[in-house]
Amino acid sequence: MNPAWSVIVFTTVAGAAQGLVVVVALLTLFALRLSQRFADSALWLAFAMLLVALAASFLHLGRPERAWRAAAMWRTSWLSREVIVLPAFAGWVVLWALWGRAAPLVFAAGALLLALLLWWCTAMIYACLRFIQEWAHPLTIVNYTLIGLASGAVLATALAAALGEAAVQHAVAPWALIATALAAAARWLALRRNAALKPKSTLQSATGIRGQRVVQMAMGMTGGSFNTREFFHHRTLAALRWVKLGFVLLAFALPSALLLAGLGSGSRWAFLLAALVQAPGLLAERWFFFAQARHPQNLYYQVVG
Amino acid sequence: MTAETLAKQLALVIDLDVCVGCQACVTSCKQWNTSGAAGPLSDQNAYGAQASGTFFNRVQTYEAGTFPDTQTVHFPKSCLHCEDPPCVPVCPTGASYKRKEDGIVLVDYDKCIGCKYCAWACPYGAREIDEERQVMTKCTLCVDRIYDELLPPADRQPACVKACPTGARLFGDVKDPDSDVSKAIRERGGYALMPEWETQPANRYLPKRGGGVGS
Numbered sequence: 408m409n410p411a412w413s414v415i416v417f418t419t420v421a422g423a424a425q426g427l428v429v430v431v432a433l434l435t436l437f438a439l440r441l442s443q444r445f446a447d448s449a450l451w452l453a454f455a456m457l458l459v460a461l462a463a464s465f466l467h468l469g470r471p472e473r474a475w476r477a478a479a480m481w482r483t484s485w486l487s488r489e490v491i492v493l494p495a496f497a498g499w500v501v502l503w504a505l506w507g508r509a510a511p512l513v514f515a516a517g518a519l520l521l522a523l524l525l526w527w528c529t530a531m532i533y534a535c536l537r538f539i540q541e542w543a544h545p546l547t548i549v550n551y552t553l554i555g556l557a558s559g560a561v562l563a564t565a566l567a568a569a570l571g572e573a574a575v576q577h578a579v580a581p582w583a584l585i586a587t588a589l590a591a592a593a594r595w596l597a598l599r600r601n602a603a604l605k606p607k608s609t610l611q612s613a614t615g616i617r618g619q620r621v622v623q624m625a626m627g628m629t630g631g632s633f634n635t636r637e638f639f640h641h642r643t644l645a646a647l648r649w650v651k652l653g654f655v656l657l658a659f660a661l662p663s664a665l666l667l668a669g670l671g672s673g674s675r676w677a678f679l680l681a682a683l684v685q686a687p688g689l690l691a692e693r694w695f696f697f698a699q700a701r702h703p704q705n706l707y708y709q710v711v712g
Numbered sequence: 713m714t715a716e717t718l719a720k721q722l723a724l725v726i727d728l729d730v731c732v733g734c735q736a737c738v739t740s741c742k743q744w745n746t747s748g749a750a751g752p753l754s755d756q757n758a759y760g761a762q763a764s765g766t767f768f769n770r771v772q773t774y775e776a777g778t779f780p781d782t783q784t785v786h787f788p789k790s791c792l793h794c795e796d797p798p799c800v801p802v803c804p805t806g807a808s809y810k811r812k813e814d815g816i817v818l819v820d821y822d823k824c825i826g827c828k829y830c831a832w833a834c835p836y837g838a839r840e841i842d843e844e845r846q847v848m849t850k851c852t853l854c855v856d857r858i859y860d861e862l863l864p865p866a867d868r869q870p871a872c873v874k875a876c877p878t879g880a881r882l883f884g885d886v887k888d889p890d891s892d893v894s895k896a897i898r899e900r901g902g903y904a905l906m907p908e909w910e911t912q913p914a915n916r917y918l919p920k921r922g923g924g925v926g927s
Contacts, residue, residue: 473823476806608909624774631764633841702837
């Protein structure tokens, strides 16, 4: 697939916002060291990020003025379900930020549920496409959830460090490290699975032409089409390998090392740096997620002629 | 999700034994469908080196076998009007739908938001977004033609079928066992594309005759 920046920004920014809210929700539910100042800052930051994500998702649409129609088919479409859950979650977060002191446990539990539901909807948009074999697996759901959770926890630690909320910082940082390690492990499992995948479709099954050797001579156009633009990333395998190495380092390895350094030294800068380093890593990870998916339609578009 | 069994399913049957790759079906399809009430199928850079545009139908060419025992196969490709179309349930607005009365898979251009999710959900690459109108487009089996009682009965067929000089394109109801398309599928071993994904394409392809390379 050709990764779309709108979708990359939407899924990474919304995922981190969800993770950030989940951290506040868990701190609230387990009555851990949570200051009101930190909770308010985190919730408003998450809400702002959700607005950025929502704006990015609009940029993906050819006809954004009709976006309201997208809530209609929630019975069958995971995209429609996401379209309903995202504003519900964002609305819940802003209500929590405004009036959460009245019933913090209710708001925390609701936010936790909505965040999980949103990760599920977002991931299922990809995991439900059975013929995109790289995506059609429960690991897609696990990865969207864990990467969102890890990036949210790293962000929460950085926010606590920036605000000088030492108690929150000490409470969250170890969990940020654990979440990042778990996310890395699950992403590694997905990489390993995808590397061993054998495409179910072949040029023979796609055309029904029998024979050991079937090659395309012409794809029916010379100047390209939607099919050649949307489903091919047009990058070299070497570029893909660099992006993979880049996201393994930036999204997982370096933030983990910086969190460890922060936990060891107590330096606020290590936590701030961890979040800064992770941001481009998350974008690279999502870019790779899309680029690595081989759509079966690509079998029909092998040769210009 | 299991497919709802419809009483009628219109479809094309493509005879690969007689297709000569002349592209007449491609141009007639474009001409008919760019001229209708549904709006133009736009072109980009039409007279430049990298011309591109919206088409419902493409003819591709494949080669099977190894020299000197090779066979050239011209392969027309358009929406297969699946009986269990994966593009329909994913559409968030309901713009993408399958008609109960005749099984044609259509896009309501007034409801489409151009999210492209249906194209991702089609393993065949049968859908193309119109870059100018920013809505998803696809073969309609010339739904604005086949029921038009102002046309002589012989012309109430998809434009591509009418245009084919070798009769490589048959059109009819594949649920009617006595239709020409059903007979051709039975007698010639008409097959479905990518059967592994269980989309149950309504369109079928008739293989090359003779049983040699590429059949």
